[in-house]
Amino acid sequence: MEKRFDPKSYEARWQKRWAESGLFTAKTRDETDAPSFCILIPPPNVTGRLHMGHALQSSLQDLMVRWKRMQGYNALWLPGTDHAGIATQLMVERQLEAEGTSRLELGRERFLERMWQWKEQYHSNIRRQLEALGSSCDWTRERFTLDEGLNLAVRTAFVRLHREGLITRGEAIVNWSPVLQTAISDLEVEAREVRGQLWHIAYPIEGSDQRLVVATTRPETMLGDTAVVANPDDERYRHLIGKTAILPLVGRRLPILADEHVEPEFGTGLVKVTPFHDPNDFEIAQRHDLPGVRVIGFDGRMTEQAGADFAGLDRFEARRAVVERLEAEGLLVAVREHVHTVGHSQRGGEPVEPMISTQWFCDVRGMAARALEAVHTEDLRLVPSTWEKTWEHWLSEIRPWCISRQLWWGHRIPAWYDESGNCFVTLDEEEAQKLAGTDRLRQDEDVLDTWFSSGLWPLSTLGWPDEDAPDLRTFFPTDVLITAFDILFFWVARMAMMSLHFQDRVPFRTVHLTGLVRDAEGAKMSKTKGNVIDPLELVEEYGADAVRFTLCALDAPGRDIPFDPQRMAGYRAFGNKIWNATRFAVSRAGEARVASELSPDGLEAPERWLLSRLARTAGTVNEKLEALRFDEACGQLYHFFWGELCDWSIELAKPALSGEAPRPRAGEVLLSALERSLRLLHPVMPHLTEELWHRLPGVEALGWESIALARYPEPMPEWLDERVEADMAALQEVISRIRAERTERGLPTQTRIVLHVEGGDTRASRFLLEQAALVCSLARVDEVVDGAGPEGALRDRVAGVDLALDIEAPSLGAEERGRLEKELEKVEIEMRSAEGRLTNPQFTGKAPPQVVEGTRRRLEELRERSRRIAEQLA
């Protein structure tokens, strides 16, 4: 076997073999009786390459699905990608710009051709990246949110919701992005704190020389004012209600009205009303039946209706111009510094323009209530559960979802208009024509919000709207969704709503929400900061298994993941450890073979101990995975393999395998335990374990073509052996004590040490004497003697055994004395604390008996230690 551990030498090879073998192709219910297990990939955007967040989620998903597959489930991990409307369209538009052309120049059809080219390229990148991580996806079922099947699902959902009156078209204030030239949803708006001004502007009152003063942060919108309102209870302005103000610069007559919405304390207590450019004003206008005026256009420039002086100006230029004019006319009463929040487009970063517009809206209140209910009844579990409150808050406050986008890349809205503007919402144009009685129809220009199709992902990928689709019947509802918390509302909530609406069932039973992968300084990774790490570069440097192990081991619930290259190097070293442990076992096991069945009967203590620890680890790992505690499962695997199998079992096997102190079945047990350990590790480190597994002698007799299909180890209760674990724990403690003494005194390796087991015939001391060969080998003791040691030997009580170490060396130096004094001090402090508790009747009376008993035993041990240390110092 090669001495060098080199992941590159086998990772790609196994990826290829897995892809060709079809091992990961799931079956339908008609093809297998095995219970199903399904994870749907959160489809990555075809905007670019995968980032660390994808690597994290993919590692976790693959861990889950490989584990379940090994447990005998019909396991499906369904891969796919998302067309990601705005995001992807922007990428291609940027490309066109560089080529000196534009989407408008190309026209819809040719532009979409370019989009599909882009999609093909980036989609194949993503697939390569997933494969490079060792993902056991079922590529025969891969989907894309814009493919034909998904399009049918989208149209079906839209038509049904429309028939149910839940999707409607209408005029309302939406968040408009003048840069992207489309409406965006509330979720795509980011509130940012901005230092602005509050301008106080005087409006003359008709038929009087009096003026009223309104306060606004957006003076340019005054050109579209159609009223002024005050709170009905505001004494200061009661006399004005019913009168008319004259809009400066424009001359429009504005009714002065009373409306509860106004907070008398804010500003001047008078609000100018601009129905078409402010959501609150729009509502006020509806209450009072006020008209509106569009003064800002979709391009963010002032319209003709803003007046000749301002038309064509950018909205921010217009603000300056309006303020200047007001000042010149003596109508600017005051300017106050004012910090307020302004909505910004999450993607473009520019301030969003609240704007009246005709859009499609989806009323999601009913669905939201059901999604909320599903969490209450625990049909849907959020992990960690701290997200439940956030879920509750968002879903109970939900408002209509603006689902139309003025883009070209996306699902075209299935609505057609005849020449008189009648609208027909149908599955296809043919049906619309029948309904309309004409073929002179025009399809709605808009496309749907990306998240509308993503929201249908659990249904559409499994074959819906065909209710009898085999995959839908086999895998819906799916089992676990693993995704980052930042798309809880964008995506998770919408999938829950859609699935409950169309299937009356939750789309998945459990949602595992991961944190964000951050850089070494804890900053969020972003392209603008330039701190993005490409997972493939890490795979190149550390190997896919180390990347996977690191990410899984760091996935603590509710916590972000600080990316630390040293940590990854540590897990690469773990791979090296596994490699070399296997190399040792294979090269030293002689004629031994991996056993398919193994019973602890007739085995000696070190072997029984190994099997017991292995069984215990298998139990814990399964439990941790069941609980989605990937970090703890990985921790268990790491500590078992390195800290027990390598540090102890291999060392214990050495004297047996070398013939020094033969144990006939040591090699067989070591190989067999190693084989089970590789299986335990396989879901996290698939390449390494597959590579090594095939090299174990006798593994072919187990009858699995791949470790990926081998049975995941169960807890194996018949292997558990508490007595041997206790015996071995004592042995280990004694060995550690002797090793510590040697290093702390700085004794050379050759120094002769004889261990005397003094004082009696306890189980532990008998065991120690029986295993004398192991003590000699592991603690480098020359001899283990039953009975009292000589005068001047180092005496200590360890694990209940009285020891005397006869060390051929000069007596204690000052340094060692200091250390012992410190040790004695610590022991005495703890003794006093234990004594204090034990003499306190409150403690002995109220604490559980086993706690009190434990304290007693502890105190006894401490007294003995203190006596022996004092003896050394004397």
Place this chain on the structure above:
RNA sequence: AGGCCCGUAGCUCAGUUGGUUAGAGCGCUACGUUGACAUCGUAGAGGUCAGCGGUUCGAGUCCGCUCGGGCCUACCA
């Protein structure tokens, strides 16, 4: 404005229903390399668990307040 999360060793973080001796990895120190592994081994140093108060026989863990950091939600012009 409301809500959530976090503060534990030099660094990054574990610590399930309160139980006595608070753990891990990395880093650090000392020693060790003719055979599994220097991507290693053995041992060691390092913590008033942010602070204050409370409940309790017993608090890193439960409760309250304070300080510090992060995040989410929100139409005060």
